[in-house]
Amino acid sequence: MVNLLRKNGRERAFAAVLANxxxxxxxxxxxxxxxxxxxxxxxxxxxxxxxxxxxxxFDIGAMGEFDVAC
Amino acid sequence: MLKKFGLLPRDFDLxxxxxxxxxxxxxGYYDPKTKTVxxxxxxxxxxxxxxxxxxxxxxxxxxKTIGLDKWMKKGDKDLAEIKKDPTPARxxxxxIDNARQAVIEGQAEAVMLQYVLAPVGHSIIDSPQLVDxxxxxxxxxxxxxxxxxxxxxx
Numbered sequence: 559m560v561n562l563l564r565k566n567g568r569e570r571a572f573a574a575v576l577a578n579x580x581x582x583x584x585x586x587x588x589x590x591x592x593x594x595x596x597x598x599x600x601x602x603x604x605x606x607x608x609x610x611x612x613x614x615x616f617d618i619g620a621m622g623e624f625d626v627a628c
Numbered sequence: 629m630l631k632k633f634g635l636l637p638r639d640f641d642l643x644x645x646x647x648x649x650x651x652x653x654x655x656g657y658y659d660p661k662t663k664t665v666x667x668x669x670x671x672x673x674x675x676x677x678x679x680x681x682x683x684x685x686x687x688x689x690x691x692k693t694i695g696l697d698k699w700m701k702k703g704d705k706d707l708a709e710i711k712k713d714p715t716p717a718r719x720x721x722x723x724i725d726n727a728r729q730a731v732i733e734g735q736a737e738a739v740m741l742q743y744v745l746a747p748v749g750h751s752i753i754d755s756p757q758l759v760d761x762x763x764x765x766x767x768x769x770x771x772x773x774x775x776x777x778x779x780x781x782x
Contacts, residue, residue, distance in 0.1 A: 563738060564753055571738070575731055576694055579702075582723045586730040600716040617629050618714065620722035624730075 562589050583624035658684040660697040686739045700728055 563571040585592035600620075606613055630636040656667035656676060665684045667676040702724055714722075741752050741759055752759050 564756065572735055575735075576699070579724075579731055580727045581721075583726050583730065586727055586734070600719045602716060603714075603719065616632050619629070620719045622723040622726065624726060 562593075566593070583622040587623050587627060656684075660700075684736075686736055696732070700732065701725070702728060 562575070580586055580592045582598075584598070585596070604610075606615075630642065631638050631640070636642060654668065655671045656665060658665050667673075738752060741762055744762070745751055745755060745758065750758065
């Protein structure tokens with residue numbers, strides 16, 4: 559946030575981000591990817607119902623850069 | 629997920645641990661629903677004014693201008709609660725809540741740092757090294773966020 563403020567000014571770092579918020583934690587951790595409008599296609603999830611018989615779903619969720627960075 | 633990967637014992641109560649640890653660090657909080665700042669009664673007014681007000685006031689103004697509560701919940705329903713296998717688009721949306729929370733907390737942190745620097749004639753724009761060291765202190769001085777994968781202000 560501070561880097562965004564330094565490089566682009568108050569308006570871009572506050573009101574503009576609220577109006578057009580980032581969608582991923584990658585865009586948070588690497589603000590240049592947000593500023594450049596980088597778009598990464600989500601990974602395709604295997605068709606579990608087709609490829610695995612009688613599987614039991616334990617949990618499901620997206621893992622973003624924040625989850626794997628530290 | 630941590631249990632499934634064998635990183636935690638199957639019967640470990642992570643929620644209980646996190647609540648106990650995080651509770652130690654809470655001085656107060658802002659509730660966007662009631663638009664109220666609550667300060668715990670063992671925290672002095674001066675401490676609250678210097679640490680909680682600078683982060684709570686921006687949230688209050690955002691609550692009034694953009695509807696912070698709804699804005700923060702823009703992401704899809706928790707994928708684990710959806711019976712059907714989620715689509716790739718839904719997977720992508722799963723991170724929106726985290727990203728929006730980071731925006732609000734980042735803005736609050738920026739305002740707080742500015743509030744601390746202003747009395748000594750500095751700002752977060754002209755004192756990048758000072759800001760970096762303060763941010764390091766906030767993150768590295770708090771062991772919980774790093775170990776629990778929560779954002780520093782969450």
